[in-house]
């Protein structure tokens with residue numbers, strides 16, 4: 001019974017998801033829409049138990065989520081550099097294994113409009129080098145280098161319509177020229193505008209990559225506010241919403257990582273990213289903290305996205321969407337992992353694993 005209903009619902013949700021993504025690309029309205037849906041839903045919140053055999057996959061929305069972390073894109077492959085071929089290979093691997101791109105903010109807010117059976121993940125790129133976004137002149141026209149990270153992602157977006165790629169760029173506005181806003185000074189404003197217009201995020205990596213641990217409280221606020229001021233000089237209406245900690249170093253006073261002010265310029269970060277080396281817990285987990293989100297560093301080392309992916313598939317620990325943004329479905333055995341209070345906002349569906357003896 002449930003299976004036949006799902007068959008009808010899933011294609012509709014898939015279309016809804018595609019629409020949602022294009023909305024978020026043009027105006028970022030999705031979060032408030034889903035919030036209001038969830039709020040309406042709170043009036044009828046229920047907790048139900050469904051059987052795993054009634055789904056054609058086992059939803060686990062308390063499973064792990066990868067926020068991928070990239071630095072340089074170019075040659076040769078190195079600890080902090082991914083080649084264009086390997087970046088492409090990573091995206092293909094994620095596509096082929098039922099991952100689905102979402103934004104860092106969607107993860108931070110727990111607004112996951114992800115098709116049924118898919119695993120959300122986010123892409124982040126730190127330090128704004130030219131290999132991430134490079135313009136080339138071709139026959140008198142300015143084109144995005146097809147071998148920079150953005151060119152590769154845009155190709156992927158065109159090739160796979162069911163994979164609405166997006167990413168957060170943690171840029172540096174006042175550092176040495178080769179890391180300053182993608183290292184082509186004549187195109188700084190044009191690039192920032194292009195990214196925002198096309199649904200990518202500009203995040204703070206602070207004024208010039210300062211280690212916040214070494215700064216006074218006043219200096220932390222200065223370096224984070226100056227980032228906002230510099231970005232607004234190029235794109236005045238843009239609100240900086242997330243921040244990646246340079247080298248993963250926390251400020252002495254961690255409250256100042258998310259909120260502060262310097263000479264009339266304020267910042268308000270809804271997500272703070274670590275330089276992690278593990279997957280994030282689900283945003284619905286009681287252990288999730290949007291102001292300390294773990295990341296997985298891409299590369300050829302042992303703790304890379306492929307390693308985590310294989311382990312999570314093998315042990316069934318990755319986030320698998322139920323396709324319904326109004327509900328949270330997860331194996332019943334993870335009941336104690338749910339963040340308190342979410343049952344007021346979402347329908348909670350506990351998935352009962354089949355007893356071995358009942359299977360024929």
Ligand SMILES: [Zn+2]
Nearest residue numbers: 126127246247
């Ligand atoms: Zn950095």
